[in-house]
Amino acid sequence: MSHVLAVLEQRDGALRKVSHEVVTGARRLADALGGEVHALVLAAGAVQGTEASGRYGADKVIVATHAGFGQYAPEGYARTVAERVRSGGYTAVVFAASAQGKDLAPRVAARLGVPLAADVTDVVVDGGAVIVTRPVYAGKALLKVKVTAAPAVVSLRPNVFTPVERPKAGGAETVAVSGDAGRVVVKGIKAAAGGSLDVAEAPIVISGGRGLKEPANFKLLEDLARAFGGKAAVGASRAVVDAGWRPHGDQVGQTGKTVSPSLYFAIGISGAIQHLAGMRTAKVIVAINKDKDAPIFKVADYGVVGDLFEIVPALTEAIGKLQS
Amino acid sequence: MKIAVCIKRVADSETRVKIAADGKSLDEAGVKFILNPYDEFAVEEALQRKEKAGGGEVVVLACGSQASQETIRTTLAMGADRGVLLETAAVPADGLAVARALAAELKDGGFDLILFGKMAIDDYNHQVGPMVAELLELPCVTCVAHLNLVDGKGTAEREVEGGMEEVEFPLPAVLTTEKGLNEPRYPALKGIMAAKKKPLEVKPAALGAAGLEILAMTPPPDRKDGRIVGEGAAAVPALLQLLREEAKVL
Numbered sequence: 391m392s393h394v395l396a397v398l399e400q401r402d403g404a405l406r407k408v409s410h411e412v413v414t415g416a417r418r419l420a421d422a423l424g425g426e427v428h429a430l431v432l433a434a435g436a437v438q439g440t441e442a443s444g445r446y447g448a449d450k451v452i453v454a455t456h457a458g459f460g461q462y463a464p465e466g467y468a469r470t471v472a473e474r475v476r477s478g479g480y481t482a483v484v485f486a487a488s489a490q491g492k493d494l495a496p497r498v499a500a501r502l503g504v505p506l507a508a509d510v511t512d513v514v515v516d517g518g519a520v521i522v523t524r525p526v527y528a529g530k531a532l533l534k535v536k537v538t539a540a541p542a543v544v545s546l547r548p549n550v551f552t553p554v555e556r557p558k559a560g561g562a563e564t565v566a567v568s569g570d571a572g573r574v575v576v577k578g579i580k581a582a583a584g585g586s587l588d589v590a591e592a593p594i595v596i597s598g599g600r601g602l603k604e605p606a607n608f609k610l611l612e613d614l615a616r617a618f619g620g621k622a623a624v625g626a627s628r629a630v631v632d633a634g635w636r637p638h639g640d641q642v643g644q645t646g647k648t649v650s651p652s653l654y655f656a657i658g659i660s661g662a663i664q665h666l667a668g669m670r671t672a673k674v675i676v677a678i679n680k681d682k683d684a685p686i687f688k689v690a691d692y693g694v695v696g697d698l699f700e701i702v703p704a705l706t707e708a709i710g711k712l713q714s
Numbered sequence: 715m716k717i718a719v720c721i722k723r724v725a726d727s728e729t730r731v732k733i734a735a736d737g738k739s740l741d742e743a744g745v746k747f748i749l750n751p752y753d754e755f756a757v758e759e760a761l762q763r764k765e766k767a768g769g770g771e772v773v774v775l776a777c778g779s780q781a782s783q784e785t786i787r788t789t790l791a792m793g794a795d796r797g798v799l800l801e802t803a804a805v806p807a808d809g810l811a812v813a814r815a816l817a818a819e820l821k822d823g824g825f826d827l828i829l830f831g832k833m834a835i836d837d838y839n840h841q842v843g844p845m846v847a848e849l850l851e852l853p854c855v856t857c858v859a860h861l862n863l864v865d866g867k868g869t870a871e872r873e874v875e876g877g878m879e880e881v882e883f884p885l886p887a888v889l890t891t892e893k894g895l896n897e898p899r900y901p902a903l904k905g906i907m908a909a910k911k912k913p914l915e916v917k918p919a920a921l922g923a924a925g926l927e928i929l930a931m932t933p934p935p936d937r938k939d940g941r942i943v944g945e946g947a948a949a950v951p952a953l954l955q956l957l958r959e960e961a962k963v964l
Binding site: 461462464465468487488489490492493495496497499500501503504505506507508509521524525526527528529530531532533534535536537538539572573574575576577578579580581582587588590591631637638639641643644645646648652653662663664667670671673674675676682687688689690691692693694695696697700701703704705708709712 | 725727728729730731733740751752807808809810811813835836837838839840841842843844845847848849853854855856857859871872873874875876877878879880881882883884892893894924925926927928929930931932933934937938940941942943944945946947949950951953954956957958961963964
């Protein structure tokens, strides 16, 4: 049988949402290959939320437990996943191209001696072969790539594979992992000041550029983000990150993060080519800029010309009313 | 400290991508090539670590075409001691093939640290560093934004969603660098002159078979034309109505 292994993620003992996208992508592959989806999550004990994996199409959920697996343990995780792939004879292995997946997937692929098709935005099966689409040059071009090695190891770009309900049995099993967790030890996660939502995973991203004039004015964007009730993250252009106004992790563009939210606000951003590359796969783009000829308006679905210091507070108020 | 830095020659981030006649690759005509921006942080970190240790060697490796020699020279001008080019006409799409070639070269080098940029801004593969670590069975931390090394042990912070993961690891190790780790230096004229005389070895890359086959490169789908909703705060109600009723995202 051509089974697919979906590698899920937990943080603090709770399944991360991106895991549902992984199960959805794995289900799509398994249906085309005629096999089951087995979802694997590595943890120190029970994981909250795994029952939802059945709803999104996992035939079985395997929780692999180890005292050292509460935090991400790169070496122990890689060994455990690779061993599971070998013993289960999987045809394909699916990861999220999240911070953890970008670290773990290459290790697992190298251990298995097969390539990794990373950060893919589409995956199909044609004549038994897995074929992926990957944005390159930050989305300025798309590569269609055939995986000619087995198993096919892929990582999925967050926010692209919208979770689809495909209920399956979703039975759970727990296996204890023996051996060492590894030499690289994660001591903990220091929370970022801006909250837990990352620009790469947020359904709504509100980015600001030099038009904000000074770092303190990003408060306007943070207020707007809050009005969306925890669904929005604040991003930034390269210019303001290089100027030290915002942390590097918030940068959207070719030398920052490539994002695909359902709604993207570009506020006071002119639209340099390297920024456009990073956000052009957003489903809907709104631009607010005082210069009606700014390049950002060429990619925006909706543009508002004018003073952002008037427009943004009005927008925040209106969104706040809408949400309440 | 003996440090290796693996770098890549990439198209500049301002490049307008035109697809070559083969329909599978970038048309390089008129394209400016640069040292991959994330690799600059790796080179800078290596130079600072060597300076701090008061001795050692910084070796820069690249896997790429003849033209990558120029990119290696840039790092020698920054202050690296010598370069090695693992030459191949084209860098394969399969990062594991590249990792194998680099690992074979690094294997017996006796390096305390092997540094990479966290990813290349051309192929976005984000994988060669940790793959080399696995092939060499070395500890590895990716996307390092802060780094401390004391007595053969390291602590690092790596960016994850909503925070910084605090990581401990022993040396020797493979690290990949994130923007913000340091401020890369510009090559000074003196460095540029000195770089011309520094050793740069060129040998064929032992890539082996690749397991990814590029079928096509295409431009991204065009976004449909947008429109200006209006001017100033007065346009906000119309914008909200469009987002709710037309785009259906609210």
